[in-house]
Amino acid sequence: MKKFISVKDTEDPKGLVKKAIDIKKDPFSNPIGKNKTMGLVFFNPSLRTRMSTQKAAMNLGMNVINMNIDKDGWKIEFNDGAVMDGDSQEHIKDAVKVMSQYVDILGVRTFPGLKDRNADYNEEVISNFIKYSDVPVVSLESATRHPLxxxxxxxxxxxxxxxxxxxxxxxxxxxxxxxxxxxxxxxxxxxxxxxxxxxxxxxxxxxxxxxxxxxxxxxxxxxxxxxxxxxxxxxxxxxxxxxxxxxxxxxxxxxxxxxxxxxxxxxxxxxxxxxxxxxxxxxxxxxxxxxxxxxxxxxxxxxxxxxxxxx
Amino acid sequence: MKKFISVKDTEDPKGLVKKAIDIKKDPFSNPIGKNKTMGLVFFNPSLRTRMSTQKAAMNLGMNVINMNIDKDGWKIEFNDGAVMDGDSQEHIKDAVKVMSQYVDILGVRTFPGLKDRNADYNEEVISNFIKYSDVPVVSLESATRHPLxxxxxxxxxxxxxxxxxxxxxxxxxxxxxxxxxxxxxxxxxxxxxxxxxxxxxxxxxxxxxxxxxxxxxxxxxxxxxxxxxxxxxxxxxxxxxxxxxxxxxxxxxxxxxxxxxxxxxxxxxxxxxxxxxxxxxxxxxxxxxxxxxxxxxxxxxxxxxxxxxxx
Amino acid sequence: MKKFISVKDTEDPKGLVKKAIDIKKDPFSNPIGKNKTMGLVFFNPSLRTRMSTQKAAMNLGMNVINMNIDKDGWKIEFNDGAVMDGDSQEHIKDAVKVMSQYVDILGVRTFPGLKDRNADYNEEVISNFIKYSDVPVVSLESATRHPLxxxxxxxxxxxxxxxxxxxxxxxxxxxxxxxxxxxxxxxxxxxxxxxxxxxxxxxxxxxxxxxxxxxxxxxxxxxxxxxxxxxxxxxxxxxxxxxxxxxxxxxxxxxxxxxxxxxxxxxxxxxxxxxxxxxxxxxxxxxxxxxxxxxxxxxxxxxxxxxxxxx
Incomplete structure (x- = not known):
């Protein structure tokens, strides 16, 4: 899997269910994540997703880096070709490319604006993550889906x-x-x-x-x-x-x-x-x-x- | 100890003092926390408590998950039976139960409102943590006590x-x-x-x-x-x-x-x-x-x- | 190095460049950071620095504690001898000394005010970190330099x-x-x-x-x-x-x-x-x-x- 956004991203969804049930029996048995890093990027609030995904990554031996991009980082520009002389400080393509270079898997949480249906259903944010990330992207809830x-x-x-x-x-x-x-x-x-x-x-x-x-x-x-x-x-x-x-x-x-x-x-x-x-x-x-x-x-x-x- | 809120929660407070002094001599000698996770939930600011408790957990080999519930999570409802059609987004009983499922020990930081003495001295917040948590609860300062x-x-x-x-x-x-x-x-x-x-x-x-x-x-x-x-x-x-x-x-x-x-x-x-x-x-x-x-x-x-x- | 603020803090800057190039070939080969903790203190936003420094520390086997002191901690007083009966809640000398006791290296991110040139070029914030820290201080960008x-x-x-x-x-x-x-x-x-x-x-x-x-x-x-x-x-x-x-x-x-x-x-x-x-x-x-x-x-x-x- 290069991305996990919708059910279509997995060839065998039932196999994934079975895998989760197997993991539940012994969550610490596979330290495959040693020396690997999970990046969790939040544009929006999160409790279950934030904690459960961190826990899952750590169960596998991964390190975790959290990035509250809405609070701790820079204001993000989404328009290609924008002349960035306003409020936004960093373009999504640069932010994503850079963040992806520091991690092995990139999770991202982003809500829809609920104003412009096309923008939301085109998955403006997570599509840019997929487009510009060097590493696999996992949805921590996106505009139109919440696959985890x-x-x-x-x-x-x-x-x-x-x-x-x-x-x-x-x-x-x-x-x-x-x-x-x-x-x-x-x-x-x-x-x-x-x-x-x-x-x-x-x-x-x-x-x-x-x-x-x-x-x-x-x-x-x-x-x-x-x-x-x-x-x-x-x-x-x-x-x-x-x-x-x-x-x-x-x-x-x-x-x-x-x-x-x-x-x-x-x-x-x-x-x-x-x-x-x-x-x-x-x-x-x-x-x-x-x-x-x-x-x-x-x-x-x-x-x-x-x-x-x-x- | 199923909880650590007041001095009454430990049978042997002097023994705990002695234990801390022993640990100080060699803080890394006991990796009993391997594959265990400490959850730190903050309703209020914290510097010493936040850093020292993380450090203590990591000294024991634990993983740590921080949750700034006032900033990163949802607005919490405390009234039982409330019809939640206002501002609050998640009931304390659900939030605590869920968070406790992802960790092995749950720490919580919460200040009193200093308006309603009964509510504060009934320890409204941390009592709900104790009531609904599946795992031991440690006070990182509560309304009426700061045991650490x-x-x-x-x-x-x-x-x-x-x-x-x-x-x-x-x-x-x-x-x-x-x-x-x-x-x-x-x-x-x-x-x-x-x-x-x-x-x-x-x-x-x-x-x-x-x-x-x-x-x-x-x-x-x-x-x-x-x-x-x-x-x-x-x-x-x-x-x-x-x-x-x-x-x-x-x-x-x-x-x-x-x-x-x-x-x-x-x-x-x-x-x-x-x-x-x-x-x-x-x-x-x-x-x-x-x-x-x-x-x-x-x-x-x-x-x-x-x-x-x-x- | 007891501090890393300007190029003058390293005796051999070219050697440091070479060291970075060597590390890039195999970033996980030296677990010298085992049981050591990196503290990252942020007075200002950060994306690259926050993520890359965490990653670097973890590559060496270090634990990491992040402290968004502007959001999660207390309002800091910088004037020596101040009668602290106003807004500020903790003096920089106390905050730094305490934070430094919980970590092995202390990183700090702080921007200039861009109002008072003397204050900025005297590096008011990071100078206090150097003065009061028990451990080496690394600039994550200070008022006048960004050495990393x-x-x-x-x-x-x-x-x-x-x-x-x-x-x-x-x-x-x-x-x-x-x-x-x-x-x-x-x-x-x-x-x-x-x-x-x-x-x-x-x-x-x-x-x-x-x-x-x-x-x-x-x-x-x-x-x-x-x-x-x-x-x-x-x-x-x-x-x-x-x-x-x-x-x-x-x-x-x-x-x-x-x-x-x-x-x-x-x-x-x-x-x-x-x-x-x-x-x-x-x-x-x-x-x-x-x-x-x-x-x-x-x-x-x-x-x-x-x-x-x-x-």
């Missing part, structure tokens, strides 16, 4: 152990305008498994066609929940009315009553979660959320190990 | 080597409203030694009863200094008029003249110190402050080693 | 491999008021080599006499470029009109046309670079900038190794 989260979620689903599970990706309420990265990514990863995927969301909240394709769609949350084995909750803002949050009249908050419609379904969420907004405390406290978070470590370790094995 | 500082201070006093020393914990002036964590903690740790403790402070600045108990109290600084072997200076705001700074008419700044009343007494302070406000340059420049700071490393190492030995 | 950059630049020039090259340090435009640290430092380092140095700048932009001495000066950029082997571009503000940016009427931006006046000259710059302001994209994209940045790692490693060998 999705891989961890697949590990969690594999551990639940249901054959051909009915998985419902359900929209849920949130006070802010959020990216589509997690649901996009979850959809594309689940679709490489044997699961049956339903995306339940209010009208106007459909994901981009690329991510909807191959999934059932439902605009009725309660109907979608029937017989579900897994409820994967997440808020996202509208793709079709980009950067907007069209009014939703129905109550999409996930409650125990709604969960009782499922086939003893498990509740999943990537965290951070707005308690009693996305779902009630009761639902969250009886969920897979901490298992998912713990699996972030092994998902990251599987990806880093795979990359190191092919350097 | 106090342990380092006991190491320093032990090194001074006076039998049954007269120790005076003296209030001193400061332009701001400060926590009681350091004096509270110093008092409860000194009381497990053979020292005779006097707390000298202006009226209205007594610590909570729990910390005053067993100590002499004096409202006359010069009288208190007589025959003292150790002057431990610190400012704190009023416990009884919580969050306030009642006017003090006498001059409590510590000078060489005042130090000359002592029994050739040693001046101690936890740092950072406001020079020529808490004490004069002359007093500070002839003090134990750097020894105390250096002992922070070995105090932290003793605590981490003790925890690792009992994992 | 200059050493990396000499490595790059050595790799270019021209005997007695004509080196032109050329002023170039920039929208802000910048320090003289990089050009000062470059000048003093190049002068210990066999290169012929010309400093080309607008009138009023001459460096301090100490740095101009031994170099040719030219106020005509195109004339200076003739027969040059190396063009080292950099903006700096006026030393003689300190903290000011006297108007420059000629166009000092470096273009391919100007480069064609040289002897097939190589373009160098320390980065970050304002593209199409300092020089055009075309010039920058055919330059040595990434080689220079990569050599930062080996320059830092040579300095740290030299210090560790003499601890």
């Amino acid at each position: 989260q999705s891989l961890a979620d697949l590990v969690t689903i594999e551990e639940i152990g249901i054959k051909k599970p009915k998985v419902v990706l359900s929209w849920a309420p949130h006070p802010r305008i959020l990216p589509q990265a997690v649901p996009n990514s979850f959809a594309e990863w689940v679709k490489v498994t044997d699961a049956d995927l339903t995306i339940a969301c209010p009208e106007g909240y459909e994901l981009a066609d690329e991510f909807m394709a191959g999934a059932n769609v439902s605009y009725n949350q309660e109907e979608a929940f029937k017989d579900a084995d897994i409820i994967y909750a997440k808020n996202w803002s509208s793709y079709h009315h980009y950067g907007e949050k069209p009014e939703v009249k129905e109550d999409w908050r996930i409650t125990s009553e709604k969960m009782s419609l499922t086939n003893n379904g498990k509740f999943m969420h990537c965290l951070p979660i707005r308690r009693n907004v996305i779902a009630t405390d009761e639902v969250i406290d009886n969920s897979m959320i901490y298992k998912e978070a713990k699996n972030r470590e092994y998902a990251a370790q599987a990806v880093l190990q795979e990359i190191l094995e092919n350097l | 500082q106090s342990l380092a201070d006991l190491v320093t006093i032990e090194e001074i080597g006076i039998k049954k020393p007269k120790v005076v914990l003296s209030w001193a002036p400061h332009p701001r409203i400060l926590p009681q964590a350091v004096p509270n903690s110093f008092a409860e740790w000194v009381k497990v030694t053979d020292a005779d403790l006097t707390i000298a402070c202006p009226e209205g600045y007594e610590l909570a009863d729990e910390f005053m108990a067993g100590a002499n109290v004096s409202y006359n600084q010069e009288e208190a200094f007589k025959d003292a072997d150790i002057i431990y200076a610190k400012n704190w705001s009023s416990y009884h008029h919580y969050g306030e700074k009642p006017e003090v008419k006498e001059d409590w700044r510590i000078t060489s003249e005042k130090m000359s009343l002592t029994n050739n007494g040693k001046f101690m302070h936890c740092l950072p110190i406001r020079r020529n406000v808490i004490a004069t340059d002359e007093v500070i420049d002839n003090s134990m402050i750097y020894k105390e700071a250096k002992n922070r490393e070995y105090a932290a190492q003793a605590v981490l080693q003790e925890i690792l030995e009992n994992l | 950059q200059s050493l990396a630049d000499l490595v790059t020039i050595e790799e270019i491999g021209i005997k007695k090259p004509k080196v032109v340090l050329s002023w170039a435009p920039h929208p802000r008021i910048l320090p003289q640290a990089v050009p000062n430092s470059f000048a003093e380092w190049v002068k210990v080599t066999d290169a012929d140095l010309t400093i080309a700048c607008p009138e009023g932009y001459e460096l301090a006499d100490e740095f101009m001495a031994g170099a040719n000066v030219s106020y005509n950029q195109e004339e200076a470029f003739k027969d040059a082997d190396i063009i080292y571009a950099k903006n700096w503000s006026s030393y003689h009109h300190y903290g000011e940016k006297p108007e420059v009427k000629e166009d000092w931006r470096i273009t391919s046309e100007k480069m064609s006046l040289t002897n097939n000259g190589k373009f160098m710059h320390c980065l970050p670079i304002r593209r199409n302001v300092i020089a055009t994209d075309e010039v920058i994209d055919n330059s040595m900038i990434y080689k220079e940045a990569k050599n930062r790692e080996y320059a830092a490693q040579a300095v740290l190794q030299e210090i560790l060998e003499n601890l």
